[in-house]
Structure formats: C-alpha cells, structure tokens
Amino acid sequence: MKVRSIFNRIIPGRLATHGGWMFGILMLGSALSVRAQQTAQPALRFADVLTDNMVIQQNKPFTVWGKAGRFEPVKIEADWLKTAVVVQADDHGDFIGIIPVPKVQPGDFSEHTLQISSGTVARVVLQHILLGEVWFCGGQSNMQSPVSDILDGKAEAAQADYKNIRLFNAALNFSNTPLDNVKGQWMACTPQTVEKFSAVAYFFARQLHITLDVPVGVIFSGIGASAAQAYVPRAVLAADPLLDSAYLQPYLKSEKSREVIDGGFSFEKVTRPFLLYNAMIHPFVKLSIRGFCWYQGESNRNERGGYTHLMHTLIQSWRSNFGQGELPFYFVQVAPFFWDQENPDLADYAFFREAQANILRLNNTGMVLTMDVGEAKDLHPKNKKPVGIRLALTALHQTYNRLSVVYQGPQMKTVGFEKGTAIVTYIPETIAGGLKTKDGASPKFFSLAGEDGKFYAAEAAIVGDQVKVSSSKVKRPVALRYAFTNYAVTNFENGNGLPAVPFRTDSWREQK
Incomplete structure (x- = not known):
C-alpha cells in the first residue's frame, strides 16, 4: 500500500486544517507502525549460547543456530572453512546448520571468527573464538561455590590469568516449557571473571588446559539447593512409572504447579521437577x-535406590537430547557432614553415598571422592581445588x-577373615605409590561386626599393600566397613594423595 493512499484515506479534504493535519499525521504514524509490525522480520542473530570469546569443541561437527527472517537464506562462514554453508530459516525464523571443526594441535591458541549473513546487508560476526575442549558442569551449591569463597580463594583468583580458558555462567531461570534462550556470556578467564565462577569447574578446566595444552571452555549451569529431578525433562519423568509417581504426579497435583513461573529463587522451587x-x-x-x-546430591540425601535410578535416567536423557553419543558423565560423591547430629555411628549419609556409587553401573561414568577434603560441620567445605x-x-x-594418569584412590578388591583379623587387599592400579596416611597416623574409620550385626571401631594397620583390621570387642568378625558413617x-x-574408597562387605539393611 502506498503512503499517499493511506494518507488520502485517513485525511479527507474537510479535515485539512491545522488540527486536522495533526490528527492525520498521528493516524498515518499509527497505520505505518501497524504495517511495520506485520511485515517486520526477526533480526539476524546467533543463539544465546554462541557468543564472542567462546570455545568451540574441536574435532566434532558444530551446530550453528539462531534467528533470521522467515524463509530467508543464511550463509554460515568460519575462517577455517574453505566454503560457506547455506541454510534456510523456517517459518518461525529459526535456522540451523552444521559445520566441520578441525582437530587442534597442542599449543595452538589461534583465535577465529564465525559469521552469519542474510541478504546483502545483514551480517553478524563472532570474534575471539578458540577451538578446543568444552565441558558442561551442573549441580547444586558445592558446584556453584565461586572461587572467591573457597580456601585460599583470593590468592587463587589473583593467579587465574588464563586467556585461553573461557567461562560461561548461565543465569538462573525456571520454565514450564523448554526454552531456547539463556542469559550468559562467554568470557576469558581472568582474576576478575573467575572470582564469581564455579571453583570446581575452574580447577577442572585449568588442569585440563595445562595438561592437554589446548583451549578449554567450561559452562556452569545450576543452582544451590537444587534436586536432581529438577534437571530431568517432563516427558522423561512421565514415561517412567517410578519417577512419575515419586516426583512428577505429586507436583502436578499440587497448588505449586498452577503458579506463574518466573526466574526468582526459592529453596522449594529448585526442587520442583523439570x-x-x-x-x-x-x-x-x-x-x-x-x-x-556433576556435583549434586545433598537435596536428595534421604533417597537410596530411587536416586540411583533417577540419576541413570538424567544421564541417559541428557545424552539423548545432546545427541552426541554416550558422552562421559563424571560426578562428585557428597562430602562427609554431620547433619546436626553428633553421633559418629550414624550411617544414613553413608548409605546415600553408596546410592551415588551405584551410578557407576552406567557405562562411561566416573566418581570423584571428597572423603578427605570434607568438613564434618560444614555442608560447603572450602577445599574445592582437589x-x-x-x-x-x-x-x-x-x-x-592418558592411561598413566592415576585418578582413583585405593579401592577394595577382597576382604578375608583370619583368626579375628580382617585382611583387605586393593585393586593394584588404585594403589600407585603404595598405601599411606596423610598425617602419618594409622588409617581411621574402619569398623568390624560379628554375627550380631553391631559395628565397633577397629584398629587398622598398613602392611605392605594390605590393611589388617582388628578389634578387641569383635572376636569373630564377619563384616567390615570403611568410612561408612555420616561424617x-x-x-x-595412596601415594598420589587420592583418598581410599569407602566400602562395606555386608549387605545388611539400613537401620532407620
């Protein structure tokens, strides 16, 4: 429609006075605004998680996605590609394309550019991109705890000048439906940017960067006090009878499910499913x-086999939705804590740690221990670097x-009982450098039980590559536990300073 025809319609000749012209101009502006809104196309842009300073995963196909005009062609160009990839946006203006990414050599910290363009004018360029390794970190407060809050945090932050480590901190949000947008920005690791970033994720990235000598990008997306069910898709929960009845249906039947969901934090909201x-x-x-x-579990600590099943489901759903095969999933076992009950014999938290250890039954998983760096009366122990x-x-x-890298502490292989003494042998590859204690004292927290099922603290001694355990209160032991109490x-x-793995030889039911 021509501007003159609009003008003629809304300004008849009899209104051609000063006031009439003003009325006509206002009406014209309104009409043009409506027409502009009807014909406006979405601005060309990358998806929120694709920004300047990011690390792109090397040696894998890389998905480029974002917004453009409806049905508009989008040209994707990267400075490592000889030819562009051209895709077409759909009727919602969403576009998606896949480009190859080369393998980088150690020591290659070259910065790259990635560009999208549509039409003859629209162009968006991402700069200062690195090719390297990208890891996704999630969980609750012990994963979220920033460098500034940990042991020697101020000194660690001051030394964190690693321009080839890149950090992405996802802003907290909640949604009833799956979102494509998230607030955050890739940033180079500096003493300033690392202060409020996950300490565990930072030290993880730093160790990989130093060892592999390639760029490393690490994402933190999680929130303190959150429960595992909050990170599982609704459809996945609904399809599993156990998870549906335990988490999804109680929530959907509650008044909470009918609230308007916003991004505000509450301790209750971070436990809601999906x-x-x-x-x-x-x-x-x-x-x-x-x-x-992944570092999470405190909010699910009263669960046992159900938590193991929940985590298996979470891992499998993430792997499926990320669509990159059986991605590795490495998690942290919760640290010792007394939960305001000063009774050294209580073991409910130990049974939860056992439920966490059972996650290892799923392929391509690994568990990190915190038994030696926990603090009995601090749910958020400060020694996050290890x-x-x-x-x-x-x-x-x-x-x-890197098979020469020792990553496990002493792990029990067999326990035998001879003349009132329990003899523990360990898997050979987990005792690199031999068996020792960090303080030179005898190993602590071994306990023995007889047929009555009552455990007593026992004396332990390192004898070569074995540990021998006995107690004057248990003449005929039938069961041995190590570090199987709450705090x-x-x-x-072992000789590499990695803590021994807690265990129990019995299969007795937990006493409530």
Missing part, C-alpha cells in the same frame, strides 16, 4: 561438548586416554 531442565539445560542441547561434570583436579584426572584417564573425614590414601 523446571530447571527446561530453562538451564535445554538451551544448550545443540551445543557440541566433550562431556559433563575436587576440580580429581574430576580432571578422571577425564584425562577415561576420556583422553568420617578420612586420612587413608
């Missing part, structure tokens, strides 16, 4: 990554095939 998945995991599912790191490093050691061994902060480790 809301965090929709807002904080789903926006990343098209992104190429190497694997996942946790991140241990996650990195696990990834180096299992994902990057046992351990001293027993």
Whole structure:
C-alpha cells in the first residue's frame, strides 16, 4: 500500500486544517507502525549460547543456530572453512546448520571468527573464538561455590590469568516449557571473571588446559539447593512409572504447579521437577561438548535406590537430547557432614553415598571422592581445588586416554577373615605409590561386626599393600566397613594423595 493512499484515506479534504493535519499525521504514524509490525522480520542473530570469546569443541561437527527472517537464506562462514554453508530459516525464523571443526594441535591458541549473513546487508560476526575442549558442569551449591569463597580463594583468583580458558555462567531461570534462550556470556578467564565462577569447574578446566595444552571452555549451569529431578525433562519423568509417581504426579497435583513461573529463587522451587531442565539445560542441547561434570546430591540425601535410578535416567536423557553419543558423565560423591547430629555411628549419609556409587553401573561414568577434603560441620567445605583436579584426572584417564594418569584412590578388591583379623587387599592400579596416611597416623574409620550385626571401631594397620583390621570387642568378625558413617573425614590414601574408597562387605539393611 502506498503512503499517499493511506494518507488520502485517513485525511479527507474537510479535515485539512491545522488540527486536522495533526490528527492525520498521528493516524498515518499509527497505520505505518501497524504495517511495520506485520511485515517486520526477526533480526539476524546467533543463539544465546554462541557468543564472542567462546570455545568451540574441536574435532566434532558444530551446530550453528539462531534467528533470521522467515524463509530467508543464511550463509554460515568460519575462517577455517574453505566454503560457506547455506541454510534456510523456517517459518518461525529459526535456522540451523552444521559445520566441520578441525582437530587442534597442542599449543595452538589461534583465535577465529564465525559469521552469519542474510541478504546483502545483514551480517553478524563472532570474534575471539578458540577451538578446543568444552565441558558442561551442573549441580547444586558445592558446584556453584565461586572461587572467591573457597580456601585460599583470593590468592587463587589473583593467579587465574588464563586467556585461553573461557567461562560461561548461565543465569538462573525456571520454565514450564523448554526454552531456547539463556542469559550468559562467554568470557576469558581472568582474576576478575573467575572470582564469581564455579571453583570446581575452574580447577577442572585449568588442569585440563595445562595438561592437554589446548583451549578449554567450561559452562556452569545450576543452582544451590537444587534436586536432581529438577534437571530431568517432563516427558522423561512421565514415561517412567517410578519417577512419575515419586516426583512428577505429586507436583502436578499440587497448588505449586498452577503458579506463574518466573526466574526468582526459592529453596522449594529448585526442587520442583523439570523446571530447571527446561530453562538451564535445554538451551544448550545443540551445543557440541566433550562431556559433563556433576556435583549434586545433598537435596536428595534421604533417597537410596530411587536416586540411583533417577540419576541413570538424567544421564541417559541428557545424552539423548545432546545427541552426541554416550558422552562421559563424571560426578562428585557428597562430602562427609554431620547433619546436626553428633553421633559418629550414624550411617544414613553413608548409605546415600553408596546410592551415588551405584551410578557407576552406567557405562562411561566416573566418581570423584571428597572423603578427605570434607568438613564434618560444614555442608560447603572450602577445599574445592582437589575436587576440580580429581574430576580432571578422571577425564584425562577415561576420556583422553592418558592411561598413566592415576585418578582413583585405593579401592577394595577382597576382604578375608583370619583368626579375628580382617585382611583387605586393593585393586593394584588404585594403589600407585603404595598405601599411606596423610598425617602419618594409622588409617581411621574402619569398623568390624560379628554375627550380631553391631559395628565397633577397629584398629587398622598398613602392611605392605594390605590393611589388617582388628578389634578387641569383635572376636569373630564377619563384616567390615570403611568410612561408612555420616561424617568420617578420612586420612587413608595412596601415594598420589587420592583418598581410599569407602566400602562395606555386608549387605545388611539400613537401620532407620
């Protein structure tokens, strides 16, 4: 429609006075505004998770997606590609394309550009991109705890000048439906940017960067106090009878499910099923990554086999939705804590840690221990550096095939009972450097039980590559436990300083 024809319609000759002309001009502006809104196309842009300074996963196909005009062609160009990839936006203006990404050599920290264009004018360029390794980190407060809050955090932050490590901190949000957008920005790691970033994720990334000598990008997307069911898609929960009845249906039948969902935090909201998945995991599912790191469990601590099943379901759903095969999933076992009950014999938290250990039954998973770096009366122990490093050691061994990297502490192989003494042998590859204690004292937190099922603290001694355990109160032991109580902060480790794995030889039911 021509402007003059609109003008003629809304300004008849009899209104051609000063006031009439003003009325006509206002009406013309309104009509043009309506027409502009009807014909406006979405601005050309990358998806929210694709920004300047990002790391793109090397040696994998990389998905480029975002918004453009409806049905408009979009040209994707990268400075490492000889030819562009051209795709077409759909009727919602969404476009998606896949480009190859080369393998980088150690020491290659070249910066790259990625560009999209549509038509003859519209063009958006991402700059300062690196090619390297990308990991996705999630969980609750012990994963969220920033560098500024940890042991020696100020000094660690001051030294964190690693321009080839890139950090993405996803802003908190909740949603009833899966979102494609998330607030956040890739940033180079500096003393300033790392202060409020996940300490565990940072130390993990730093260890990989130093060892592999390639760029590393690490994403944190999680929130303190969150429960695992909050990170599982609704349809996945609904399809599983156990999870549906335990988590989904109680929520859907509650008044809470009828509330208007916004991005505000509450301790209750972070436990609701599927809301965090929709807002904080789903926006990343098209992104190429190497694997996942996870530190969560305190909010599900009263669960046992159900938690193991929930985590298996979470892992499998994430792997399926990210669509990159059986991605590695490395998690942290919760640290010792007394839960305001000063009784050294209580073991309910130990049974939960056992439920976490059973996650390892799923392929391509790994578990990091915190038994030696926990604090019995602090749910958020400050010594986070070893946790991140241990996650990195696990990834180096299992994902990057650095088989000489020791990543496990002493793991029980067999327990035999001879003349009132329990003799523990360990899997040979887990006792690199031999068996020792960090303080030179005897190994702590071994306990023995006889046929009556009552456990007593026992004396333990390292004898070569074995540990011998006995107690004057148990003449005929039939069961042995190690560090199987709520807040046992351990001293027993291998020569590489990795803590021994808690265990029990009995299969007795937990006493409530």
